[in-house]
Amino acid sequence: MDLWFSEAHSPNVKLSIRVDKQLYSGQSEFQRIDVFHSPEFGRFLTLDGYMMLTEKDEFIYHEMITHPAMAVHPHVRDVLVIGAGDGGVIRELCRYDDIEHIDMVEIDPQVVEVCREYLPKTSCSLDDPRVTIHYEDGLKFIRRKVDCYDLIIVDSTDPFGPGEGLFTREFYGNCSKALREDGIMVNQHESPFYDEDAMACQRAHKRIVESFPIAKVYQAHIPTYPSGHWLFGFASKKYHPLRDLDEARWNARKLPAWYYTTTLHKGAFYIPAYVEELLKHVEAAD
Numbered sequence: 001m002d003l004w005f006s007e008a009h010s011p012n013v014k015l016s017i018r019v020d021k022q023l024y025s026g027q028s029e030f031q032r033i034d035v036f037h038s039p040e041f042g043r044f045l046t047l048d049g050y051m052m053l054t055e056k057d058e059f060i061y062h063e064m065i066t067h068p069a070m071a072v073h074p075h076v077r078d079v080l081v082i083g084a085g086d087g088g089v090i091r092e093l094c095r096y097d098d099i100e101h102i103d104m105v106e107i108d109p110q111v112v113e114v115c116r117e118y119l120p121k122t123s124c125s126l127d128d129p130r131v132t133i134h135y136e137d138g139l140k141f142i143r144r145k146v147d148c149y150d151l152i153i154v155d156s157t158d159p160f161g162p163g164e165g166l167f168t169r170e171f172y173g174n175c176s177k178a179l180r181e182d183g184i185m186v187n188q189h190e191s192p193f194y195d196e197d198a199m200a201c202q203r204a205h206k207r208i209v210e211s212f213p214i215a216k217v218y219q220a221h222i223p224t225y226p227s228g229h230w231l232f233g234f235a236s237k238k239y240h241p242l243r244d245l246d247e248a249r250w251n252a253r254k255l256p257a258w259y260y261t262t263t264l265h266k267g268a269f270y271i272p273a274y275v276e277e278l279l280k281h282v283e284a285a286d
Contacts, residue, residue, distance in 0.1 A: 005036055005044075007051050009226040010194040015051070017041060017224070023118050028110035035118045041224065043119060045086060047111070053086055055121055057223050061188075062088035062122070063260040064220040064268070065232055069151055069184045070096060071250035071265060072239045076150040079103070080178065082138035083155035085111035087123035093153075094125040095255050102131045103149075105138045139171055145178035152179060154187035172211040172235070182238040189217060192275045193227035201231060206282040208235045216241050217279060218268040220259070231275070242269055 006016040017038045024035040034046045042055030053061065066089055070076060077100045081089050085106040093102055104126075106112055112133065115123045126133065134141060138156075152175050175185050187208070190201040209215045212235035222230045234241045247262040271279075 005038070005046070007046075007049065010196065013194070015224065015226075017044070024114055026110065026114070028108050030108045031111075033108075033111060033114050035114060044224070045115065045119060051224050053088065053119075053122065054224050055119070058086075058088055058122060060220055060222050060259045061225075061230070062092050063257055064218075065089060065153055065155060065186055065188060066092035067250070067255075067257065067260040068218065068232075068234060068241060068265050068268070069153075069186050071246060071262060072236075072241055072244050073150060073182070073184050074246065074249070077101070078149050078151075080105070080142075080145070080149045080152045081155060082142070082152070084153070086115045086119055087112075087126045089153055089155050090128070090131055091122060091125040094128045094130065096253070099130060102128075103134060104131055105134045105136060105141045107135070107137050109135045139168075139174075142171065142174040142178055145174075147180055148178050150180055150183055152183070152185040154185065156188060169207040169210060172207050176211045176235075176237070179237060183236070184239060185212070185233075185235040187233045187235075189231035189233040191226045191230055192278055193229050197226055198278055202278055202282055205233065205279050208233055209282060212236060214238075214240055216269060217271060217275070219271055219275075220268065231271075234269075242266060 003019040004016045005019050006014045008014045019036045019038050021037040023037055026033050031048045035043060037043050044054035045052040079093055079099055079102045081102060081104045083106060084090060084104055085108060090102060090104060093099055189204055191197040192201050214236040216234045217231050218234060220230050221228055245265060250262055
């Protein structure tokens with residue numbers, strides 16, 4: 001039997017991946033969780049039918065949502081990660097010996113359980129002693145935090161369903177309050193290519209601009225995400241992602257990375273003209 005997984009990227013476009021085995025299917029309190037195996041991408045995780053990660057290209061997303069901020073902020077000690085049930089962001093953060101504590105907030109315990117069993121390549125650091133996992137709504141968790149973190153990474157799902165509250169003005173404002181005076185927030189910013197995704201990207205950027213004095217966007221190429229062109233947000237109270245980049249300090253760490261380099265870091269913030277235009281209108285409105 002010829003089996004394919006398909007995800008609609010727009011009303012007129014879909015991505016299809018040949019599947020040779022379904023490893024897991026279950027319904028949690030919040031969402032449907034599936035794990036498949038494909039000849040091309042290895043194992044991959046979907047939530048409510050939307051691609052979250054594949055073993056073949058997950059390193060791009062997880063490196064790019066983690067390392068740029070770590071290469072800019074000079075002394076990250078306390079980190080909050082919201083989402084990240086697959087463990088990939090935690091894996092990248094745990095490469096940094098000077099990080100002292102990581103709070104991971106995931107609304108769905110079943111996602112973590114499934115990833116521990118079926119995606120060990122990403123979930124391998126969830127038991128690091130510096131990591132505390134909180135199974136609760138990230139929006140509620142962040143309301144209780146003031147001046148606690150040097151870095152917040154918002155590794156949320158798409159802006160609907162369980163992750164919807166993580167794209168609001170209230171949430172980004174609370175992230176700003178939870179950060180110390182020189183803190184940085186990084187978030188996945190969606191794709192700017194298809195119209196519906198572009199509007200979500202624009203809305204998220206507008207709300208971040210309203211909450212942080214420095215709000216920039218950078219990019220990566222992720223083959224299994226809509227259009228392959230993916231954005232991340234870099235929001236900061238003090239540090240500029242280019243002017244405060246410390247290449248020598250990051251390179252001296254000699255961390256394993258397959259995508260991120262400090263040279264690529266600089267290029268990633270030079271976004272295409274159509275994305276500049278999309279975000280310029282938002283910034284001008286403020």
